[in-house]
Amino acid sequence: MSAVIAVSRWVLPFLALIILGKCLLPLLLGHPKEKTYGYLIDNIDGERYALNMWETSIGRSKGCDIMIGYPTVSRFQAVISRRVDGWYVFDLNSRSGITVNDTEVEKKARIQPGDTLTFGGAKFRFAVVNDPVIRVGKKKKSAAAPVSPQPVFSEFESDAPQNALPSNAKGTPKNANAPLFYDAAHRPQLHFERTGAKPDLLSERKNRAAQPITPAFTGQSQIETAPRSAVQGRHVFSRPTLTNPTTKETFMLTGNYISVGRSRGCDLVLSSPSVSRRHALLVLYEDGWAVQDSDSTYGTFLNGQRVTKPQLLFDGDTVQFGDEVLRFRAGKVGRV
Amino acid sequence: MKQTKMRRADRLRKKYRYVDRGFVLLLLTVFQLLCLLPVVFSGDDAPHTKSAVLLLGYIAFEWLYVGVVHAFLKKTNFELEFIAFFLSGLGLTVAASVSERTLLKQEVAVLLGIIVFDVLLWFLKDVRRVMAVRFPLAVASLGVLALSFVYIRFVVGAINGAYNWIVVGNGLFSIQPAEFVKIAFIFVGAASLDKLLTSKNIYLYILFAMGCIGVLFLMKDFGTALIFFATFVIIAFLRSGDVRSILFVSAAAALGAVLIVYFKPYVANRFAVYRHVWEHVDTTGYQQVRTLIYAVSGGLQGLGIGQGRLRYVAASTTDLIFGVISEELGLLIAFAIVVSFALIAVYAIRTARSAPSSFYAISACAAASMLLIQTALNIFGITDLLPLTGVTLPFLSQGGSSMICSWALFAFIKAADVRSYPELFRA
Numbered sequence: 144m145s146a147v148i149a150v151s152r153w154v155l156p157f158l159a160l161i162i163l164g165k166c167l168l169p170l171l172l173g174h175p176k177e178k179t180y181g182y183l184i185d186n187i188d189g190e191r192y193a194l195n196m197w198e199t200s201i202g203r204s205k206g207c208d209i210m211i212g213y214p215t216v217s218r219f220q221a222v223i224s225r226r227v228d229g230w231y232v233f234d235l236n237s238r239s240g241i242t243v244n245d246t247e248v249e250k251k252a253r254i255q256p257g258d259t260l261t262f263g264g265a266k267f268r269f270a271v272v273n274d275p276v277i278r279v280g281k282k283k284k285s286a287a288a289p290v291s292p293q294p295v296f297s298e299f300e301s302d303a304p305q306n307a308l309p310s311n312a313k314g315t316p317k318n319a320n321a322p323l324f325y326d327a328a329h330r331p332q333l334h335f336e337r338t339g340a341k342p343d344l345l346s347e348r349k350n351r352a353a354q355p356i357t358p359a360f361t362g363q364s365q366i367e368t369a370p371r372s373a374v375q376g377r378h379v380f381s382r383p384t385l386t387n388p389t390t391k392e393t394f395m396l397t398g399n400y401i402s403v404g405r406s407r408g409c410d411l412v413l414s415s416p417s418v419s420r421r422h423a424l425l426v427l428y429e430d431g432w433a434v435q436d437s438d439s440t441y442g443t444f445l446n447g448q449r450v451t452k453p454q455l456l457f458d459g460d461t462v463q464f465g466d467e468v469l470r471f472r473a474g475k476v477g478r479v
Numbered sequence: 480m481k482q483t484k485m486r487r488a489d490r491l492r493k494k495y496r497y498v499d500r501g502f503v504l505l506l507l508t509v510f511q512l513l514c515l516l517p518v519v520f521s522g523d524d525a526p527h528t529k530s531a532v533l534l535l536g537y538i539a540f541e542w543l544y545v546g547v548v549h550a551f552l553k554k555t556n557f558e559l560e561f562i563a564f565f566l567s568g569l570g571l572t573v574a575a576s577v578s579e580r581t582l583l584k585q586e587v588a589v590l591l592g593i594i595v596f597d598v599l600l601w602f603l604k605d606v607r608r609v610m611a612v613r614f615p616l617a618v619a620s621l622g623v624l625a626l627s628f629v630y631i632r633f634v635v636g637a638i639n640g641a642y643n644w645i646v647v648g649n650g651l652f653s654i655q656p657a658e659f660v661k662i663a664f665i666f667v668g669a670a671s672l673d674k675l676l677t678s679k680n681i682y683l684y685i686l687f688a689m690g691c692i693g694v695l696f697l698m699k700d701f702g703t704a705l706i707f708f709a710t711f712v713i714i715a716f717l718r719s720g721d722v723r724s725i726l727f728v729s730a731a732a733a734l735g736a737v738l739i740v741y742f743k744p745y746v747a748n749r750f751a752v753y754r755h756v757w758e759h760v761d762t763t764g765y766q767q768v769r770t771l772i773y774a775v776s777g778g779l780q781g782l783g784i785g786q787g788r789l790r791y792v793a794a795s796t797t798d799l800i801f802g803v804i805s806e807e808l809g810l811l812i813a814f815a816i817v818v819s820f821a822l823i824a825v826y827a828i829r830t831a832r833s834a835p836s837s838f839y840a841i842s843a844c845a846a847a848s849m850l851l852i853q854t855a856l857n858i859f860g861i862t863d864l865l866p867l868t869g870v871t872l873p874f875l876s877q878g879g880s881s882m883i884c885s886w887a888l889f890a891f892i893k894a895a896d897v898r899s900y901p902e903l904f905r906a
Contacts, residue, residue, distance in 0.1 A: 163819060
């Protein structure tokens with residue numbers, strides 16, 4: 144026995160060091176690295192600011208995680224934070240304040256992916272790529288795979304498991320229904336009432352949606368919903384377009400407004416005799432492109448309904464000028 | 480070329496992603512069995528079967544705990560628990576060599592500590608829950624500390640020159656209320672911050688901290704007061720990230736210390752022996768001098784458990800336990816203990832960056848620094864590198880309050896690790 148004890152005195156330190164080394168290795172090698180949970184995308188130049196932490200501070204100061212150099216931004220403007228029940232933005236008593244989709248934030252506000260945040264006049268779109276929270280609330284008995292609570296934007300590389308993408312619970316293939324673009328369903332709430340000069344497009348649109356729509360254009364309704372590259376999850380930066388479904392001619396919407404008509408002076412020239420020389424205007428409002436008729440002879444139609452006031456365009460809408468039918472694609476970031 | 484390198488790093492990362500539970504447990508078991516042997520078969524007496532059963536029960540409990548937690552809670556990160564098991568096991572070994580009663584008390588303390596650890600870990604899972612109790616907890620803990628001071632000051636009386644012990648049940652066991660306030664101190668310090676970069680509740684926290692430190696001063700528990708103050712400075716730095724205000728706070732504290740020494744010279748007398756222990760070998764420097772002498776005589780591999788001389792010095796199993804281990808288990812094991820505490824710091828730093836909230840990050844770093852400060856005060860105190868303040872060595876010193884508090888502080892560190900809540904967070 145004493146021999147064993149004598150040997151053990153030499154063995155013990157080595158055992159201790161192996162134990163501690165084994166505990167150290169996972170810390171040095173296998174520990175979870177910082178991940179990009181989401182992005183803030185500058186609306187002006189498309190610059191992406193990665194949200195690498197659960198709490199990210201935003202401001203003009205160098206001490207902030209995301210530094211915004213605008214003079215209107217306070218030194219410590221805001222904190223974007225993932226709490227267990229969702230993403231939040233907190234106002235740090237900033238002078239210029241924060242708005243979420245044009246609604247002013249009092250102290251904190253819950254934000255959804257796709258929301259537009261304004262920090263002292265600088266507009267950013269908020270996107271989530273890897274939601275770090277697996278499940279919220281009580282345990283569900285169903286054997287369904289863990290579903291993240293909010294739509295995950297798949298326009299960026301996502302290393303979240305594929306089943307974490309939102310599935311529309313109706314037995315449809317999982318990725319096919321993931322919201323790849325802003326469409327009407329995922330579009331943030333619009334607030335026009337703050338800018339009194341602007342027409343109330345949204346309520347008009349809602350009224351129209353309540354009426355049964357008879358699509359003027361039914362033959363090509365099976366158009367693919369998204370470019371292939373977007374389905375693969377690669378980052379594509381596409382502009383809003385108008386496409387002729389039969390000829391596949393595509394017209395890109397750039398600038399602030401586009402005139403449509405038969406005349407050579409129009410930005411978008413449609414040579415059909417049913418199109419007036421100056422038929423309609425496409426105008427870029429703060430919340431996206433809208434179409435308005437310019438007293439055309441044969442009228443402008445949005446999804447089969449005659450346009451009398453300016454109407455906002457949503458992804459997949461059908462716009463008809465005379466008998467020329469075009470399909471609107473909203474693009475990725477809206478306008479750049 | 481670069482690609483193969485990347486693949487190798489990925490492979491390594493995959494391989495060492497989680498601590499190898501079975502292997503480390505096996506090593507721990509062998510280690511603790513080898514520690515157990517000389518305790519059980521000491522001298523020419525019959526084997527101490529009771530101690531052997533208790534220590535074997537501890538080893539079995541480690542397996543059971545890791546197995547149950549892994550099987551039912553699906554947790555995979557046991558690094559902290561292994562470090563705590565390692566340190567507690569060494570403490571239990573020393574306790575077993577003193578007496579069976581000490582061992583039993585210490586083992587109950589370990590069990591209570593693990594229960595507190597798991598309850599706190601569950602509680603910290605939801606930050607909203609934490610935010611709801613922070614103010615009641617602050618008021619309650621400050622009240623308990625003040626009441627216990629009044630109780631000890633006027634009813635019980637001082638033990639070892641300080642008013643920090645409450646003795647319950649005719650000396651059956653004693654409680655140090657300050658140890659439990661440590662938990663509340665970290666809790667309130669981290670939780671009173673709503674989000675990054677806000678100073679909304681900082682004044683309330685300063686009041687709370689100053690209240691705690693003031694009562695500790697009145698208790699004459701200067702070691703714990705120093706731990707609280709250092710932790711307060713660290714929490715203040717973590718919350719603000721501002722070096723200047725930290726310097727300001729420290730300068731104010733230094734000035735306060737000078738004033739205290741000026742008006743109450745007896746406080747300074749307690750530390751008069753610092754750096755002069757060899758001039759007071761048999762009086763005030765007795766413990767430090769004996770620790771230094773006997774730790775040297777242990778050498779690299781030690782004299783063997785129960786063979787040392789330091790254990791006959793007062794407070795050998797509480798304040799001087801590091802010296803006892805150096806003498807009886809050798810310098811290498813003592814070095815391993817220091818490495819374990821360094822690992823705690825590494826763990827806190829690694830986890831804090833990816834912690835799910837600033838509360839977790841701050842509480843983990845504050846808890847780790849509290850443990851480290853306490854370790855430094857203890858080890859440097861008994862070796863006369865710092866004034867001897869009589870603080871315990873976490874996990875190793877005999878004493879229930881200290882053991883439970885150490886485990887509770889580990890809960891804060893572990894809560895910051897996203898892997899601790901596999902049902903909630905994606906690691």
